[in-house]
Amino acid sequence: MHARTIITRTLRVPRSPAAAGDGAAVARQMDAVLAGAGFKATGDLLEHVSGLQPGAAMDLAVDVVAAVRELVGDHVAHNAYFRDFPHGVPDTVEFWVSCLRDALVAPHARGSAAAPTDAELLAALDQRLVGLLDLPRYGRSQHTYTELLAAHDELIPSVKDRVTLVRLGGTLAEETTALYRALAESTTPLGEADLQLLADLADTCGEVELDGVPVRENRAVLNAAGLAAGRPLLAVDTVLDVLRVACQASGGDVSLAEPTKFRSFTRRERRALMAALDRVVTSGEGKLGDVARFANRFKRLGEGLHPHEFDQFPHAAEVFEVARGRAVTSLAGWAELAFARGDHAAAANILTDAPGMLMRSLDRLLRHADAPARDAVFEAMTQVLGKVSGRVLCSVREHLANRAAPDAARVFTTRTRRAWVTDDTRPPLPGEVITQACVMIDAELIARLPRRERLVADPAVLSVALPLSGKATEDGFAVLPRGSRSRIEGEVLRFFTHWCQARQRTDFDLSALLLDAEFRYAGQVSWTNYRDGGAVYSGDLRQALAPDGATEFIDLPLGSVDATYVVPQVNVYSGEGFDEVAESMFGWMTRDHDQAGAPFEARTVRTRSDMRGTGRVALPAVFARGEDGTWTATWLHLYLSGHPNFNRVEENRVSTAVLARGLLQRDYLTVGHLVELMRAAGTEVTAWEPGTELDGPVTFLGMHAPETLPDGTEVITSDRLNQLIPA
Structure with a gap:
């Protein structure tokens, strides 16, 4: 991996293995350029660059400067249309008229009695006799970037200007491995760019031992790399896990939001995918209930896997039978039948076999259930709380906090960040029901939060919404x-x-x-x-x-x-x-x-x-x-x-x-809420103030880490807040 990628993602500069020398002049130049972009090299980074041979120091400095400039958008020349902006911007209509006059009226005729009036020129626009966007002066810069800079005074420095620290990291291999582990072990789904980066890293870091990969999409990315390398598929426990691996291996959508055109798999790869499907279905026929949701994709996958060539995997063949129409009632289907009968206690009991689905259905269950059925719902909730991911618990907790009254508008968002709005016609949940459910969820979160002796938190980070998905x-x-x-x-x-x-x-x-x-x-x-x-x-x-x-x-x-x-x-x-x-x-x-x-x-x-x-x-x-x-x-x-x-x-x-x-008007579950749960769990929480001297290692939580922290301090900054969410 290139060092520039590490710097962009982490603001940590991998140590150069180059020979020692005198790079002090390069270090000073680098620091000056960084300051112009709002960044500052820490003392140990400057010391490292200063100790390198000048050529190697310059190579490293170029990577650092290029990475941070691109990070803030300073890698291109931003040339505004109006040279003197924000001053000298004309009235909209007056500007349009001037563009029309320049294009349609000869210079010698301007100002004469025969020249068209402003109203006549605008009428040509209204009647679509001429297009504003086709005029020579419109929409094209009339000056160079150099001319724009010359028209503006130099920026006067201010103590309010942003200063972001760039730190020295470990070797390139160490930083690459650390980034790989952070992405792979994330407790929340990654965004598209992070998923692609994880896929790239998996090719070189696939042998790195991980503590766990809780997110299925991440697991599929790693398994796809393992499939290509001949490694066994790990932690596959649903038929959709196998489908995700096949999609990722074919360059498709691992989230399954979009169809994928499957590539031709080698016989070894086909055997591995069929074996994984066979193990899943062998563990319980209820696993076949997920097939119908993606029947067409399983059909296409079956055409490429040739199930008839693998008689040793009879249960895997059942997947493709269901995809072609064999009737199987899914767990969700049984729950829907119970909902249709109005038996909400039975629906909750059925969903205990799918803990995540039960928690996501909690609002619906509590909204429609009478008092005895609500007791059954809470009993089912008690059974599954320990089996649900921390991300889902936090998501449901946030949802319930907004159910005391109808929303001003009910907003739906997709994984691709598309949004649509409708009226909120749901009856609100009773306050005591919300309180009971939230207390149960908070108790489970407290039990899962890592035990930290002392937490020092920057107040600015407390209002940040918990990053429950990289797709948000x-x-x-x-x-x-x-x-x-x-x-x-x-x-x-x-x-x-x-x-x-x-x-x-x-x-x-x-x-x-x-x-x-x-x-x-x-x-x-x-x-x-x-x-x-x-x-x-x-x-x-x-x-x-x-x-x-x-x-x-x-x-x-x-x-x-x-x-x-x-x-x-x-x-x-x-x-x-x-x-x-x-x-x-x-x-x-x-x-x-x-x-x-x-x-x-x-x-x-x-x-x-x-x-x-x-x-x-x-x-x-x-x-x-x-x-x-x-x-x-x-x-x-x-x-x-x-x-x-x-x-x-x-x-x-x-x-x-x-x-x-x-x-x-929506209340989001924030970092501050988890901090209060940590306090309830016995963690000593203090507020960070600039210049505070810490007398020993702590957990520091903030938008950015200060330059000096005691050795052994765990640092959680705004780009790593998902580390707060328990698995």
Whole structure:
């Protein structure tokens, strides 16, 4: 694995094995460049670079600088359409008229009595006699990046500017193994990028001994690598586990959300897959109940495995018989029959054989059951609590905390981060029922949490939502899970989107929906309205050619914005989608009014998130002003389906407002909740304050770790919060 990947993922720099020498000058240069991007090398990293032969020191420094610059989006030139942005942005209509006049009226005729009026030029647009997007001046930068920089004063440093530490790690092999273990042993599902990284690492780290792989998708990725290498399949206990392995080995979707075209398997691989299916079905015929859900895929898999060639695996052949129509009632089917009879106690009893399914059905069971049946449901819950993953327990705990009253809007999200909204017609659960269930879940979580003697927690991390799935977030820098809230520091908030097209001209449009305190429409900023409520748009760019692509900004002076909620969105107007372009990102910067600087300044970037969803409208986050005037950001990581082309903020403002309201009014299970459970379990919990001297090893929990911590300290930062969730 390349060292740059390790640095990007962990902000830890693998030690170079190069010969010793005098690299002090390189170390000083590296530290200066890092400071310009908002990073700082720790003392031991500078010492390591200083002790290397100059050529090797330079190679390592180049990797470090390139990795961190790409992490915050500073690897390209961000050239805004209007050179003087946020100043000098014209009125929208006036700008359109000027573009029309430049294109349609000869220079010598301008200002003459025969020249068309502004109204006549705009009428040509209304009548579609000419297209605004085809005008020479529209949507194409009229200046170079160098000219843009020359038009802006240099950024004035501020104590509020971000400083992120870059640390020295172990050898490349040690760091690679540590990253492999962290991904493989994760107690929560990984995002798409992490799954791909795990697959890459599994080819080289497949022999590394693991403590356990609790997530089935991760297990399938490792088993697919083992299948190719001739290693036995491990911890396969459902027919879907085998299907996942086959999908991963064929380059398909291990989550089973999308169909996979299976490749041709070797005879050795076919034997291994058939043997695994045979072992699963031999352990209980009830395992066949999962086949019908993916019957077509099992049919296709059977065509490639040739079951008739393996008479020694008769139970495996039953899988394909069921896929072709043999009737088998699944456990879920038996439970549905009990629900249909209104026998909720029986339904709960049936589901004790599927602990995860019972917990996910808990709301439905408690909602419809009468008092005696509820006692039976709680009894069934008692039987299965110890068999359910910690992630599911936390997810159900969060769900129950929001069931005392109907939601303002019921929001559904998919694994691909697509969202849709409907009315919440469910009757609320009684308070005493919620309390009883939550107490039982909390007691189980307390019993599972690792025993830590002393925990030092940064207060900023306590409001972060627990990362119950990597699919509820995106890759990037300082990116938090959906529902996480963080305070916005600074006088000006500037958010941006950057994209680089891959094969065809692609036009993304950054927009902002402005809402009042009741989530009612209060205005919008976009390519059709450059200014509103104090917000300013940087101008519309209509293509994003490599290498620098295109970047659009919206400037938000926080003290004068005429809105309570600001919902940024990125619309695909034409061309490739978020998952098709070469690069696609969203992020924000903060600065004070007197800091000046270019539209994009790396050390003012607070966060940068990839956008890789399948919808045509991205909703990365929402910014909200509190009653005391402070602003917070809440991560959404959601996508709306939108239209194939020509998406605009005006067209989805109602659905976006309803979605934002539903998510902002939801209570998320946070890191702070688990910290309180640790306190209840006997852990000494203290709040971290900058400059605090610790007198011995502790567990440190924070957004970022300080530079100096006692030897032996366990560090859990914002990118590793899933380590808090018990297996």
